[in-house]
Amino acid sequence: MTVSRRQFNVLLGASTATVTLGLPNVARAAAPHVVVIGGGSGGATAARYIAKGSKGAIDVTLVEPSKQYYTCFFSNLYLGGLRDYASIGHSYDKLASSYGVNVIHEWASGVDRDKREVILGSGARVPYDKLIVAPGIDFKYDSVPGYSATASGKMPHAWKSGTQVQLLKAQVEAMREGGTFVMVPPPNPFRCPPGPYERISMIAHILKQKNPTAKIIVLDPKEKFSKQALFMEGWENHYPGMVEWIPTSISGGVKNVNVESMEIEADLDTFKADAASVVPAQKAGAIAAAAGLTNDTGWCPIKPETMQSAMDDNVYVLGDASIAAAMPKSGFSANSQAKVCANAVRGALTGSKVFPARFANTCWSTIAPGDGVKVGARYKPGEGKIAATEKFISQTGESAEVRKETYEESFGWYDGITADIFG
Ligand SMILES: Cc1cc2nc3c(=O)[nH]c(=O)nc-3n(C[C@H](O)[C@H](O)[C@H](O)COP(=O)(O)OP(=O)(O)OC[C@H]3O[C@@H](n4cnc5c(N)ncnc54)[C@H](O)[C@@H]3O)c2cc1C
Known part of the structure; x- marks a missing residue:
């Protein structure tokens, strides 16, 4: 199988890094190469943080079929008429132009973990030193x-x-x-x-x-x-x-x-x-099972210190697809896990300092315009799984002022997290 001219151009055009392309497959690059499957809250954050933090020392390729990512978070506000649809859409342009991430708009159809290659829908293969799998969910x-x-x-x-x-x-x-x-x-x-x-x-x-x-x-x-x-x-x-x-x-x-x-x-x-x-009912995105990263629950067990797959040290699983124990499956969680993973991947590939894993999550919900509530916690690795350290939740009977503050906080969070994910 060959890399199509379109992929070839995307890779060349988007990258400021030194990925060497060859036919029939994408050749193993001189700099260590990280491939990320899935450009959602987890995958796009990891791609950005690794590319940004390594300053060209690591080549990063993101495989994501969509050109525009519409967030599930705030989709309810769109339903309620509080946001327009365009405002929840985000492109991958900045990941490519500002951070040198190679963005390939294709499905990953398989992973050859022995050869360390991701197989694309077109049949082309992309080699990796470390693979990050963040495909979100699929349905039962x-x-x-x-x-x-x-x-x-x-x-x-x-x-x-x-x-x-x-x-x-x-x-x-x-x-x-x-x-x-x-x-x-x-x-x-x-x-x-x-x-x-x-x-x-x-x-x-x-x-x-x-x-x-x-x-x-x-x-x-x-x-x-x-x-x-x-x-x-x-x-x-x-x-x-x-x-x-x-x-x-x-x-x-x-x-x-x-x-x-x-x-x-x-x-x-x-x-x-x-x-x-x-x-x-839900399970990890199908590619996770195809890559042999799921257990009998349909989700992917991970090591909480790094988000490495329990099945393969060269693979990391982020976001909804992972079994993150105390952490809920949320965009905030996926973004937080991606930063822990990016730090660990950079450390493994370039020897940069690896900080102890710390995670956070807050889920805001809008009940009515001006009436917002939230629940959240901080987390760290416990015995073999991610464990909560502090928790908080809005209370019934809170004043209208507190609820309005919480509601407004959620808009600030949305702007902040989408900038953190997509640049
Ligand atoms: C109604 C609703 C409201 C929500 N509200 C909130 C909220 O207020 N706060 C919050 O934090 N979270 C919220 N969430 C949850 C949040 O959207 C998810 O938890 C989050 O998107 C998970 O991130 P992820 O990276 O794991 O998956 P996703 O963001 O879904 O990204 C997965 C990406 O992988 C790609 N992909 C899948 N398979 C492949 C493949 N084979 N090859 C290449 N790419 C692939 C997909 O195209 C997708 O872009 C909400 C969800 C819903 C449904």
């Missing part, structure tokens, strides 16, 4: 009977960045007067524990303005959820009578979804939806 579609990738065109999961969230917004806005929106959140563990409940809040916010007699039914496979008391208090304050949360012990669990009739059948009742969002 059959965890919800009747649901499938095709069904997500009618009942969007909208749980990956991209156009699904636009579809969901259009469907909610087109609901008949007094109609029903049904949300089926995922079981644990999943990307962004408070995300489904922020989504419900933002959909309630649109409905309150445009369709105030509409109802939201939440058929949760769980018995409790993140920031539950805060969300429930918020729903009662802002959207009284609109949201009905039904845990599995009451509904008996979802037995089938029918996207043609828009019916969601639970053990004890069938719910007819005018619009619905079904988010199935």
Whole structure:
């Protein structure tokens, strides 16, 4: 297989580094070479920090199919009409032009760990000294009977960045007067524990303005959820009578979804939806399993000191795909893990100082405009896994001023973290 002229030009054009390209494959470079699979919160941060920190001593290649990354974080605010879609899109231009990262817009289809090569969709191979795998999540579609990738065109999961969230917004806005929106959140563990409940809040916010007699039914496979008391208090304050949360012990669990009739059948009742969002159970992005980095949970075990894969010292796994124990699967977590990983990779390849791993996370959620809540913690390596050291959470009954401050803080966080990820 050969590297296409387009990839060849992308590699040459984007790089200020010294990757030597040859045919049929990308030749092993003179400087140590790091390949990153996945240009999301984890992968793009790692690529930027390694390229920036090593000042040309390490060649960095990022393999990511999309040219524009739309953040899942703040996609709920887009749903609620508080952000426009363009404002949650980010390009890879600065990673290439300001930091010399070679960006290849292709899928990685496999990893040959013995030869230390990433196999691209085109068949070209990219050699690495260290590989960082940050592909986010994939879905276990059959965890919800009747649901499938095709069904997500009618009942969007909208749980990956991209156009699904636009579809969901259009469907909610087109609901008949007094109609029903049904949300089926995922079981644990999943990307962004408070995300489904922020989504419900933002959909309630649109409905309150445009369709105030509409109802939201939440058929949760769980018995409790993140920031539950805060969300429930918020729903009662802002959207009284609109949201009905039904845990599995009451509904008996979802037995089938029918996207043609828009019916969601639970053990004890069938719910007819005018619009619905079904988010199935999750696992690490498929390439992680293809590379042999997952265990029987479907996620990737890691060493907490470095984010190295427990399966291979030359491979690091970041973000949602990793088993980060106490850390939730969030953009903030992935970004924090990427910095620990970048420091360890630079140390391994150039001998630069490696600092002890320290991680942080905060998840902000908007319940209504001006009413934000948060939960967060600091972390460090514990016995074989990442462990929390300090935790904090917003309290029920907080003043409107505190909630407004928290809400505004989240906007500052979004600007800061996206600049930290994409440059
Ligand atoms: C509704 C919602 C709200 C959220 N809100 C927040 C929030 O407020 N705060 C927060 O911190 N987090 C939030 N999150 C979670 C956050 O979006 C994820 O945890 C985060 O994006 C994980 O980063 P990642 O790098 O692991 O994966 P991603 O950011 O998903 O990046 C993975 C990348 O890998 C690429 N990829 C996958 N497979 C391959 C392959 N084979 N070859 C090449 N590339 C590949 C994908 O195209 C993608 O760009 C939210 C999520 C959702 C769904």
